[in-house]
Amino acid sequence: MKKSFAILFVLITLASFGFAQKANHNFALGDSAFMLDGKPLQIISGEMHCYRIPRAYWRDRIRKAKAMGLNTIGTYIFWNMHEPVEGKYDFSGNSDIAEFVKIAKEEGMWVIMRPSPYACAEWEFGGYPWWLLKDKTLKVRSKDPKFLKAYHDYVMQLGKQLDPLLVTHGGNILMVQIENEYGSYSNDKEYLDINRKLFREAGFDCTLFTCDGPSQMPAGYLPSYLPAVNGLDNPKEVKTLINKYHDGKGPYYIAEWYPGWFDSWGSPHNKSNMDEDAKKLDTVLANGISINMYMFHGGTTRGFMNGANMSKRDPYSPQTSSYDYDAPLDEAGNPTPKYYRFREIIEKHLPAGEKLPPVPAGNKTISIPNIKLTGQHPLFRNLPQPVISNKPLCFEDLSQGYGFVLYRTKIKNATSGLLKIKEMRDFATVYINGKRVAVLDRHLRQDSVQLDNVPANATLDILIENNGRINYGPYLVDNRQGITEKVTLGGTELAGWKMYKLPFNTSPKYTFKQGEAIEDSPVVSSGTFNLAQTGDTYLDMSKFGKGFVFLNGRNIGKYWYIGPQQTLYIPKSWLKVGQNEIVVFDELKGGHTTISALDKPILNTVVKQ
Numbered sequence: 001m002k003k004s005f006a007i008l009f010v011l012i013t014l015a016s017f018g019f020a021q022k023a024n025h026n027f028a029l030g031d032s033a034f035m036l037d038g039k040p041l042q043i044i045s046g047e048m049h050c051y052r053i054p055r056a057y058w059r060d061r062i063r064k065a066k067a068m069g070l071n072t073i074g075t076y077i078f079w080n081m082h083e084p085v086e087g088k089y090d091f092s093g094n095s096d097i098a099e100f101v102k103i104a105k106e107e108g109m110w111v112i113m114r115p116s117p118y119a120c121a122e123w124e125f126g127g128y129p130w131w132l133l134k135d136k137t138l139k140v141r142s143k144d145p146k147f148l149k150a151y152h153d154y155v156m157q158l159g160k161q162l163d164p165l166l167v168t169h170g171g172n173i174l175m176v177q178i179e180n181e182y183g184s185y186s187n188d189k190e191y192l193d194i195n196r197k198l199f200r201e202a203g204f205d206c207t208l209f210t211c212d213g214p215s216q217m218p219a220g221y222l223p224s225y226l227p228a229v230n231g232l233d234n235p236k237e238v239k240t241l242i243n244k245y246h247d248g249k250g251p252y253y254i255a256e257w258y259p260g261w262f263d264s265w266g267s268p269h270n271k272s273n274m275d276e277d278a279k280k281l282d283t284v285l286a287n288g289i290s291i292n293m294y295m296f297h298g299g300t301t302r303g304f305m306n307g308a309n310m311s312k313r314d315p316y317s318p319q320t321s322s323y324d325y326d327a328p329l330d331e332a333g334n335p336t337p338k339y340y341r342f343r344e345i346i347e348k349h350l351p352a353g354e355k356l357p358p359v360p361a362g363n364k365t366i367s368i369p370n371i372k373l374t375g376q377h378p379l380f381r382n383l384p385q386p387v388i389s390n391k392p393l394c395f396e397d398l399s400q401g402y403g404f405v406l407y408r409t410k411i412k413n414a415t416s417g418l419l420k421i422k423e424m425r426d427f428a429t430v431y432i433n434g435k436r437v438a439v440l441d442r443h444l445r446q447d448s449v450q451l452d453n454v455p456a457n458a459t460l461d462i463l464i465e466n467n468g469r470i471n472y473g474p475y476l477v478d479n480r481q482g483i484t485e486k487v488t489l490g491g492t493e494l495a496g497w498k499m500y501k502l503p504f505n506t507s508p509k510y511t512f513k514q515g516e517a518i519e520d521s522p523v524v525s526s527g528t529f530n531l532a533q534t535g536d537t538y539l540d541m542s543k544f545g546k547g548f549v550f551l552n553g554r555n556i557g558k559y560w561y562i563g564p565q566q567t568l569y570i571p572k573s574w575l576k577v578g579q580n581e582i583v584v585f586d587e588l589k590g591g592h593t594t595i596s597a598l599d600k601p602i603l604n605t606v607v608k609q
Helices: 002-022 055-068 097-106 130-134 145-165 189-201 214-220 235-245 274-286 337-348
Strands: 027-029 034-036 039-041 044-047 072-076 110-116 173-178 207-212 226-230 253-257 290-293 368-372 375-378 387-389 404-411 415-421 427-432 435-441 448-454 458-465 487-489 497-502 523-531 537-540 546-551 554-560 567-570 578-586 594-598
Touching (some): 055 337, 173 189, 226 235, 274 337, 368 523, 404 487, 435 448
Antiparallel strands (some): 368 594, 375 523, 404 458, 415 448, 427 458, 537 594
């Protein structure tokens, strides 16, 4: 009898827990505050992106957000992670956005979702998939029917993943953002309303909102929907601005508040003033304004997913793999002094009787000295079958999104002259008969080099890297990669090209040998190392040139000697007790025989080019 009663008690408890998890909440916009179940809710949110955080650490990062005093997670969704190939969708592994949201719910956190589908976020092409550029006439972020068809199909798939997790369906997603900072790009209200209709059709029946910078809000807001503001933290100005574009009322939400900033290759690591940030946060919270700090935890932009900025005034500028952002949680997810300072501020504004949970412990780190790189493979040996064309083809015309393309042709007659690559995207190394003669960098506005005494029948090789498509501003629509127009030598257009596709989608499976590295030739090096224990670590790339690294089959990111980032973060969960494999591609420096990993990062060392 006692046993039966115990079983019944457990069943009732489980049923009650299930009901509690599925219970619907009522979330609404009040005149001055967000309302949750009829009571004011001040959203204290922090941005992080599941794609930039190893899946094994999602729960840890969310718990640390809660321990700092946050009640909400803000997050972008990157279209190119979910539809890497047109019509083929991926919501698995580190792209399992639904699981990320579910973990947040299990940890008692709300979510503000920003599927957009344009994200910016210092992410390749602002989150758009590269294959949209295969059609030269298609225009992203517009009413172009071809773009809207692709957008529609993707958002319908996204709705299937997220609709059950909306607060209107018993989930923890409070709001969903329409587009993203659209006022910085254009002012077409009809296009914005098409966005709204697509989200509604996909089942997003929750609160929708827009976000823009203060001067961009007139162009980017959608009448009758909440306009949030980015980059403004003066309470009076925030309220005045939102009142102006929201029928004289709130709620008041800062969708992006910046207690840090991203890094670009060749520029110093960005740091903000912690004490000034803390004072601003204190003032915002004291005035009852809701806020999302961008970023709470940045993490790492893995693989070839970094974006780039460019304007009429500023040159093309690609961003680093490290997305540390000088955020409260550092790149590896460890609390910083800024984290504890913000925690003190938020604690002051907690409702009566509430206490913050203890801060989870930081991560264990290890160093790994003297990893031997015992195998080398010069890139130009055993190239894949080429695509042959009279004119050079860009990446998109070759059906390639990322990585490298080697362009090869013959120079028939002995000559001297200016070699010019018109609209070269983005980084090129130039070779005559296998000898490097130039490095051209779009960031430095370099697209040509004087060639002297080129012999007859010389082989011209141009290795071009996609260094990250532009993710913000008017040049977003001009994002095709490689040789996008033509190559001339002494004013004469060169023809008869062989193009070797080198996307490096997976770790290269070359036959590695010892002693084949050439000093100025692009080389792939490999090695193995054994570990008795694992921990977070940082691969030291300060003696290398420019390239990327695969560890145990994962592309862990790019490196470039110019800095400021000189290390690549390796999470403990990606290392193995026992044997580990490392593969390093360096397009500028060969001859590497060793590499090491440190127990701390180097993120602020800039070397002049």
